[in-house]
Amino acid sequence: MEAFRQEIILSSVVIYMVFCVAVGLWAMRRTHSPSDFFIAGRSLGPLVVALAIFSSTLSGFGFVGGPGLVYSQGVSSFWMIILSTTGYALGFFLVAKRIRMIAELRDAMSLPDVVAARYKSEAVRFLMALTIVLGVMGYLATQILAMAVVMKSLLGGTVMFADISLISCVVVSSAVLIFYCVTGGIIASVYTDVVQGAIMMVAGVLILYTATQVFDGGFTEATQVIMQDDAEAVMPFGTAGVIACLGWAFIFGVGVAGQPHLVTKMMMNRKIADNRIVLPVSVIGYAFAALLWISIGTVMRALVIDGQAEPLTGPDQAAPFFLSVFASPLLAGVVFAGLFAAIMSTADAFLNVGTAALIHDMPKAFGATEIKNELLKARIVTVVLAVMAATIALVSDTLVALLGTIGWATFAAAIFPVLAIGLNWKGATHQGAIVAIVSSLSINVVFNVASIGLPYGISAGFLAFVTSIVLFIGVSFLTQPKIDTMDEDIHRAMAF
């Protein structure tokens, strides 16, 4: 079997991609309206929603960047994972019920639709859509690039495709992504997410088992090797230090409820009562999948320090190297398919919310009351958005990096207070929402573009998130209207 390692891995990836195309064709027959395309007609069962939520959370970053961070910085990046349980619970208490209620009351198809209904403000709708579009471009570009890089490294190991270019890999991987997103919209996206989520869970558990077998003394020996080299690397705050870790814990824990590609899925379930099942399944699924992040990075660091492996050229090589040397060909095939699954499940979710922001929310923010041929336009814009992101990924590293700064942290800072607190507090005002979104975008962009560093590893995203919560509540208290202007149905929905 070892002799056919490359063929087995490639076959796994090809089977997965053929599956995605097949699901796209199947879902196309179930997609009849913009509501089907963007929110699956609010018809999904709890297991589908749960797997879609957690698989969208753990992107390619979780499978490649995460292990790389552990290899490079030790335990520090664990803080991006371990508060996920708390963060998911917070998101379900604050958002899951109300976003689903408003979605059904107003036939809302997107997050900006929901906040526009809540605040009766097209300015808030526009700013929310703008934040989503900016963030989506960055995320999509990095996901497509990651997919192409992995594909190139896989195909580069074969005789037939040894000289394949990065552009060709971008074209092939984007084509599959575009095909199933355009044909099947969010229905194709969530049903592929189910399989993607299952693959990610299995891969996480199997890799953890494999990692514990690398050293004779198991995981304990691996961590002892690291500890003898630098004790801080395996202590709770790793090499990055306590404040950087607290920032990650805050952004990745509390900020879960501010991620548009996740909370939009809370609008799609058939019944609000299903959330009781969705939350635990999402949390447990995420925990299993994240085992890969922790185990590969730790073992690879120990192997290099111990002299059993050559030093890696870059941290992102940790996962591919581990899989190529220590995992059986079948497991490597599953994990590589899981890697594509992780990247695609995030990319398709972003493609969907980005398309909704462009085709549905922006026109409405500028006064359009009815959008004709919305389904056709949505399909066209999905293609355009993906092609633009792929082009950005290929043409400009700087632009990818700039847009990448408007990632998770900016979504958390700009969206969390406006959505999660705003849906539960009638005293929240549109002025508060506008200030929160503008301040979080400004802090993130200015600090990152001007490369302004803060002491003790305080990141711009961390600062923006803490500040936006304070500004949102503070400005809302200062701008309380004398007369309640909220629509009656929203008023009543918020009383539940």
Next chain:
Amino acid sequence: MNQSRLCLVILVFGLLQCLLLGLIALMPAAENVGGLIHPLFNSMRVGGDGAARFLPVADLAYWFQILMLGQVCCMIALGVRPDRRSSRFWVQLGASFGLLAAAWTIMYQAYEAFLISGQTQMVAGWPYPTAWQVYAIWLSGFGLVALYVFGFKAYVWSDDDEIQFRELLEQSKAP
């Protein structure tokens, strides 16, 4: 406690967090505050002298996280209808906060003890403080998940809510 008062508490927590971050930013930082390049391997970083970079901000960082956990629990209360926040709810939420805070505190104290003594034991594959981080802090969040799952009908969505929501939908869709 009504929603506005809860938001006021969340605001106060947020302002205190800003204050703590400001104080941290003013503290003199050790050379290795964000780690250093590994002397042998370029693609790795090392933490170096943990006590030099951690102890000056240890108390501020500890209280920042406690404030964050308190803020999270207040936000969870915000997500529950005021008339459903029974004594039982507050006790259960308080216990969940206690779990989160206890796991954080024990991990923190274990790490401080290691920095002072240089000694630690291995527990389930990790040094003792990290074992508290990986197992206890991660798992302590399940208190809040349990509150949601087992208290769903009492705090989040009852059968009566479903009926009332259907009525609201019918009224709002009526011509």
